[in-house]
Amino acid sequence: MSGRILIVDDQRAIAEMMTGVLQGRGYEVLTAFDGETALRQVHAERPDLVVSDILMPGMDGYELCRRVRADPLTALLPIVLVTSLDPQAERINGLEAGADDFLSKPVNWDELFARVKSLLRVKRLQDEVTSWNMELEGRVRDQVSQLERLSRLKRFFSRQVAEAIIAGGEEILKPHRRDITAVFLDLRGFTAFTDRADPDEVLELLRAYHVTLGATVEEFGGTLEHFAGDGMMIIFNDPFPVERPAERAVRMAVALQRAFGPISGAWKKLGHNVGLGIGIAQGEATLGVIGFEQRWEYAAIGNVPNLAARLCGEAGAGEILLDAQTEREVADVAETDPVGPLALRGFQQPIAAFKLKALR
Secondary structure (H helix, E strand, C coil): CCCEEEEECCCHHHHHHHHHHHHHCCCEEEEECCHHHHHHHHHHHCCCEEEEECCCCCCCHHHHHHHHHHCCCCCCCCEEEEECCCHHHHHHHHHHHCCCEEEECCCCHHHHHHHHHHHHHHHHHHHHHHHHHHHHHHHHHHHHHHHHHHHHHCCCCCHHHHHHHHHHHHHHHCCEEEEEEEEEEEEECHHHHHHHCCHHHHHHHHHHHHHHHHHHHHHCCCEEEEEECCEEEEEECCCCCCCCHHHHHHHHHHHHHHHHHHHHHHHHHCCCCCEEEEEEEEEEEEEEEEEECCEEEEEEECHHHHHHHHHHHHCCCCCEEEEHHHHHHCCCCEEEEECCCECCCCCCCCECEEEEEEEC
């Protein structure tokens, strides 16, 4: 069918004649013989076009038009009013009531077909726009919902982990093993600083430390595994795989030292010596969620994060220490000096270690 048309006329003969003519052109036709019935059919049958007589007992064509326009669900429904009265006067009244077009009795069938074809084309375009708007509104709602969910998740996870959950569901939270590069950093001289400084000064230093270094971690796409006080653990290659994670980690470590320099210099002028030590290790680790209902953390577990933390403990202020695997991975872009083997707590054998001198 080319469209569904509702014919409204209290004169059955005219309504049936118009019905037969339009059905002959392939249209689906509904009929009503008064305004009240027509209004009910408009809501129940959802026609694409209404062709209505004006002069009818009870609800006339004008009132029918006004009632259809008053309902947001039918406000855009095309309406053609048919009159046997003064066309000019009825046209003005019809426009005020909300009619889209007019026909004079006796009806010229070619004119009727032209009006119907034109208004049904407009109706189809309106329906397409409505459909597009509904689809767009649905997408906006979905985006807002995802942003709200992301905001909630970021209270408990790093941005990378939260975005991975949004993109791929909670599959990412299941325990798995993967090669990662782990970077651990903390402050040299921080314990002495906390013993001498006021509580406000301690928090001021930590805020500057977290804000400045956190921005650098974001810049290099690291996943902040956890931070506590002056300690931070950042991992690369999980939950999103990256190319050359060791190189990215080393370049981030250099940028972290550079970013912390002004902070260290400012506190040194006030008589406090604080510096940043960094350890980096690479290898396979177990990753997943640990914690309890009110507090979850995405964690890396195993020798690799432990080794990064131990190397950090050996690093002096301004130093970056690498394990042997990381040093091999970045040998083409980094200059290093051996500083080991080191006897590290938790490791039975001495660990080869290298101090980063410069990047090429």
